[in-house]
Amino acid sequence: MSVLEIIIALPLLAALAVWLGAPARITSLGAAFINLILVVTAIVRYAGKSGLAFTHSRPVLENPALSFAVGADGISLILALLTVLVMLAALWQIEDRPDIFFIASLLIGGGALGAFLTTDVFFIYAFHELALIPTFLMIALHGRAEPAQRRAVAWKTTLYLGLGSLVLLAGLVWAVLEFSGGSKLTFDLEALRNQARLTPLPLEKQGQIFFILLIGFGTLVSLFPFHSWAAPAYATAPTPVAMLHSGVLKKFGLYGLLRIALPLLPQGAQVPWVQNALLLMLLGNILIMGLVTIHANRLDETLANSSVMHMGYIFLALAAGTDAALKGAVLLMFAHGVSIALLFGLCGRMRNQLGTLEYSKLGGLAEHAPSFTVLFAFGVFASIGMPGLTNFAGELMIFAGSFAGFKGTLSNLHWTVILSLWGVVMSAVYMLRAYRNIFHGSANTGLFMIDPAPTQRVPFILLAATLLVTGCCPWLLLNLMKTAL
Amino acid sequence: MSVFSLEVGIALLGLVLLLIEAFQPSISRRALGLTAIVGVSLALVLLPFCGTALPGFMQPWHQLDTLAFFYKGFSLVITLLVLWLTLFCAPYLTRFTLDGRLAEMFSLPLIVCAGMMWMASARDLVTVFVTLELVTVSFYVLVAFARKSALSLEAGVKYLILGALSTGVLVFGIAWIYGATGTMRFDGIAKALTLTTTSHSAALFGAALLLAGLGFKVAAAPFHIWVPDVYQGAPTPVTTFLSIGSKAAGFVVLTRVLDIFLAEGSVIATEIQALLLFIGSLTALLGSLPAIFQTNIKRLLAYSSISHAGYLLLALACHSSARFDLSSGGIVAFYLATYLPMTVLGFFSTALLRANGLGENLKDLTGLAKRNPLFALLTTTAFASLAGLPLTAGFLGKLFVFLGLADHGYWGALTCAVIAAAVGFYYYFKPILAIYSGGDADSPSANAALAFPAIHKAVAIVLALIILILGVYPKPLQGMLKQEPAAKMAR
Numbered sequence: 001m002s003v004l005e006i007i008i009a010l011p012l013l014a015a016l017a018v019w020l021g022a023p024a025r026i027t028s029l030g031a032a033f034i035n036l037i038l039v040v041t042a043i044v045r046y047a048g049k050s051g052l053a054f055t056h057s058r059p060v061l062e063n064p065a066l067s068f069a070v071g072a073d074g075i076s077l078i079l080a081l082l083t084v085l086v087m088l089a090a091l092w093q094i095e096d097r098p099d100i101f102f103i104a105s106l107l108i109g110g111g112a113l114g115a116f117l118t119t120d121v122f123f124i125y126a127f128h129e130l131a132l133i134p135t136f137l138m139i140a141l142h143g144r145a146e147p148a149q150r151r152a153v154a155w156k157t158t159l160y161l162g163l164g165s166l167v168l169l170a171g172l173v174w175a176v177l178e179f180s181g182g183s184k185l186t187f188d189l190e191a192l193r194n195q196a197r198l199t200p201l202p203l204e205k206q207g208q209i210f211f212i213l214l215i216g217f218g219t220l221v222s223l224f225p226f227h228s229w230a231a232p233a234y235a236t237a238p239t240p241v242a243m244l245h246s247g248v249l250k251k252f253g254l255y256g257l258l259r260i261a262l263p264l265l266p267q268g269a270q271v272p273w274v275q276n277a278l279l280l281m282l283l284g285n286i287l288i289m290g291l292v293t294i295h296a297n298r299l300d301e302t303l304a305n306s307s308v309m310h311m312g313y314i315f316l317a318l319a320a321g322t323d324a325a326l327k328g329a330v331l332l333m334f335a336h337g338v339s340i341a342l343l344f345g346l347c348g349r350m351r352n353q354l355g356t357l358e359y360s361k362l363g364g365l366a367e368h369a370p371s372f373t374v375l376f377a378f379g380v381f382a383s384i385g386m387p388g389l390t391n392f393a394g395e396l397m398i399f400a401g402s403f404a405g406f407k408g409t410l411s412n413l414h415w416t417v418i419l420s421l422w423g424v425v426m427s428a429v430y431m432l433r434a435y436r437n438i439f440h441g442s443a444n445t446g447l448f449m450i451d452p453a454p455t456q457r458v459p460f461i462l463l464a465a466t467l468l469v470t471g472c473c474p475w476l477l478l479n480l481m482k483t484a485l
Numbered sequence: 486m487s488v489f490s491l492e493v494g495i496a497l498l499g500l501v502l503l504l505i506e507a508f509q510p511s512i513s514r515r516a517l518g519l520t521a522i523v524g525v526s527l528a529l530v531l532l533p534f535c536g537t538a539l540p541g542f543m544q545p546w547h548q549l550d551t552l553a554f555f556y557k558g559f560s561l562v563i564t565l566l567v568l569w570l571t572l573f574c575a576p577y578l579t580r581f582t583l584d585g586r587l588a589e590m591f592s593l594p595l596i597v598c599a600g601m602m603w604m605a606s607a608r609d610l611v612t613v614f615v616t617l618e619l620v621t622v623s624f625y626v627l628v629a630f631a632r633k634s635a636l637s638l639e640a641g642v643k644y645l646i647l648g649a650l651s652t653g654v655l656v657f658g659i660a661w662i663y664g665a666t667g668t669m670r671f672d673g674i675a676k677a678l679t680l681t682t683t684s685h686s687a688a689l690f691g692a693a694l695l696l697a698g699l700g701f702k703v704a705a706a707p708f709h710i711w712v713p714d715v716y717q718g719a720p721t722p723v724t725t726f727l728s729i730g731s732k733a734a735g736f737v738v739l740t741r742v743l744d745i746f747l748a749e750g751s752v753i754a755t756e757i758q759a760l761l762l763f764i765g766s767l768t769a770l771l772g773s774l775p776a777i778f779q780t781n782i783k784r785l786l787a788y789s790s791i792s793h794a795g796y797l798l799l800a801l802a803c804h805s806s807a808r809f810d811l812s813s814g815g816i817v818a819f820y821l822a823t824y825l826p827m828t829v830l831g832f833f834s835t836a837l838l839r840a841n842g843l844g845e846n847l848k849d850l851t852g853l854a855k856r857n858p859l860f861a862l863l864t865t866t867a868f869a870s871l872a873g874l875p876l877t878a879g880f881l882g883k884l885f886v887f888l889g890l891a892d893h894g895y896w897g898a899l900t901c902a903v904i905a906a907a908v909g910f911y912y913y914f915k916p917i918l919a920i921y922s923g924g925d926a927d928s929p930s931a932n933a934a935l936a937f938p939a940i941h942k943a944v945a946i947v948l949a950l951i952i953l954i955l956g957v958y959p960k961p962l963q964g965m966l967k968q969e970p971a972a973k974m975a976r
Contacts, residue, residue: 019858063810068957141922159907169887169903173891
């Protein structure tokens with residue numbers, strides 16, 4: 001029995017217990033808190049090591065070889081930490097809601113932990129799907145819109161994510177068939193990676209499989225032009241679901257690309273047509289979505305679209321494929337997850353208290369809610385990429401790492417980096433404008449809000465502190481990724 | 486005790502119950518139903534310990550390999566569940582029968598069961614035909630059982646006419662195959678098909694007709710038009726039986742004959758393979774796409790059953806999968822074993838709605854999560870598994886099919902199957918969404934608890950657990966179906 005199995009099982013068991021009638025808040029917060037301790041201990045124990053640790057495997061099928069195998073390396077642990085942090089915060093900030101909010105949050109968190117900590121392609125995929133159902137149900141049932149509209153949003157999300165998952169499945173099946181080698185099919189990621197190391201595929205084929213995986217995983221991460229589900233989904237989803245999905249679950253697609261696609265198809269992203277396509281798509285994410293975000297006139301729209309936009313930077317790192325850029329991508333995944341969860345959590349509170357998020361109706365909130373404003377500012381500045389917060393370290397590493405190969409002539413990649421830098425400017429424009437509109441000046445509607453009670457500040461302080469600590473000491477996380485990705 | 490005597494015993498029990506019901510009207514039908522359940526359970530318990538001895542006269546007609554054993558067990562299980570479902574539905578169903586009682590509803594399933602068990606052991610086309618008719622003729626009666634319900638009568642007539650037609654096509658095909666190969670026996674046909682002297686076109690024509698006839702039984706496109714009406718009209722236990730038992734029976738025969746048609750060196754292998762891929766893709770799509778628009782749960786499940794038949798046909802088209810432990814027949818058997826609990830549970834949910842005085846439409850599911858959380862969870866499990874959600878049994882079956890198709894490089898068929906599965910996510914989630922939505926503002930009576938008797942609760946929970954366990958621990962089932970080379974030779 002590995003500690004990772006306990007980490008995966010705890011939220012799922014807690015969800016079951018809540019469903020059976022255990023006190024929802026205590027049970028779920030307890031499980032999330034124990035999980036946080038377990039993950040942090042695992043990280044401390046892992047420090048200084050490399051490769052997979054805490055491995056354990058239970059065979060399910062012999063041929064095709066399928067087993068419930070857990071194991072974690074630096075990336076998995078960083079994302080597991082992100083998951084438990086966001087899960088704890090999301091659960092904590094739930095107030096006066098039916099039990100299903102706790103159950104759904106625990107299921108999404110448990111599914112995400114399962115996806116990040118298992119090493120069998122089948123289970124990686126399966127756990128992610130497990131996390132999608134509660135997302136979909138919660139949007140459809142408790143979304144913040146008229147029933148017909150939230151249902152439409154839920155359907156759209158499900159269809160996009162369902163189709164994306166199937167494309168992904170096709171790509172995974174292809175990869176499994178190519179890399180199984182010999183007479184036996186295997187889903188074990190390590191076995192597949194070894195085979196890929198021994199007998200790499202021809203370049204053209206790598207490109208083809210990588211492209212399918214990119215579309216599949218990319219749809220889950222809202223890669224342009226498969227992004228249009230994300231903004232309405234996050235704007236409609238209940239707060240904990242928005243926090244968990246945009247903060248954690250969306251990172252699954254990037255994690256899959258880093259852990260499955262890149263090791264199996266190391267040259268896949270460098271095949272010219274694949275790289276060019278990827279560069280075009282990520283520019284869509286950064287520039288087009290950046291402009292869309294600037295024109296948003298509600299806070300939830302701004303946040304949802306900005307979350308789509310920021311994914312572009314991580315795809316840039318994947319397109320570049322240099323070690324520094326990829327490590328920066330992991331750092332940015334963590335940072336973005338924490339900061340967007342913080343912002344969505346605060347945004348949910350605002351909507352509950354004010355009933356509207358339209359910029360035209362808001363203003364001067366800082367006056368009666370100073371703590372709230374400070375916490376929100378953390379999210380805003382992290383999202384802009386202010387030095388001292390984690391996002392800055394991540395973005396810097398990505399830009400520097402992607403530009404590394406510059407030798408006098410600008411390649412497509414370098415041009416993309418240059419254009420992407422404008423994204424940072426755009427984030428500053430829309431985030432600062434949102435911040436000024438909401439917290440400064442005065443509201444012509446007379447709306448105002450007060451600070452949350454001290455216990456209700458805890459989840460947000462937790463997230464803000466995480467941003468600050470890992471922002472000032474990014475090596476805490478970077479040291480976990482000693483070996484090249 | 487040998488397997489053969491067990492089968493005879495089941496058939497005899499069916500006949501005895503039929504006679505009792507005819508001449509002793511005073512005996513309660515419930516007692517008859519319970520007797521049937523006890524008999525079938527006993528047979529199920531005995532099956533693994535049965536010997537393979539056969540009376541001499543049956544030797545040429547009967548074979549016992551892994552698949553035959555599996556399908557015999559499968560038939561017993563589904564018969565048992567159908568009998569249970571019949572008992573559950575009895576208070577509602579009797580309102581629609583002529584004498585207000587369930588006369589043959591308990592004896593005919595036993596005869597169907599015996600027919601399916603023999604079919605699993607068939608080794609020539611005559612046995613196939615006789616046992617298939619035994620099953621089909623019993624179904625003609627069962628489908629139209631609710632005589633006072635217009636829908637049931639309509640279903641009965643449709644099933645009778647199209648069933649008779651398909652039987653005709655089947656016999657015609659058998660005749661052509663006999664003409665082309667000079668034998669009815671599977672091994673003889675297999676040998677004849679490898680000879681260059683065998684008439685290619687005659688054999689192909691016969692094989693195509695045979696596939697058409699069997700395609701009707703398993704609800705393959707384009708012979709699937711009858712399915713929604715019949716499934717909707719027939720009493721729910723019968724629909725369950727049709728959708729699982731009859732389909733499994735069709736597929737065991739298909740597995741056997743396709744094993745011959747697609748065998749290495751068979752002169753018609755290429756054409757039949759192409760035909761199967763085409764029919765399979767078409768069935769998966771024509772099952773899935775119309776399902777989007779269904780509002781009746783039974784019709785939805787009917788279209789779902791069509792699309793599952795499509796995946797099964799595609800599995801059969803991947804004849805030799807050297808990279809799996811399972812042969813294509815094994816994959817089909819595995820798929821059917823996963824299909825059984827989820828479909829029974831799906832139909833059980835409609836029966837439970839009926840028992841509580843609700844309709845069978847999707848809107849009747851609204852708010853059920855509030856009225857009975859357990860029922861909501863069980864039904865969610867069933868539909869999630871039907872959709873093929875990972876960690877449920879339904880996903881593994883689909884995964885095997887997709888892997889097989891990808892392994893052979895049938896990309897066109899794989900695309901169709903993936904599209905059908907994607908559409909499945911939409912229509913299987915409609916009932917789930919309905920269950921969890923609404924229910925707040927309804928009248929107090931609508932929020933009253935749903936009657937769900939304890940014993941039925943237990944059966945339903947067991948079915949849901951099977952779905953979940955098979956989804957994460959399929960090894961025992963896979964081991965059961967692993968092909969032993971020895972058994973293959975015995976044919």
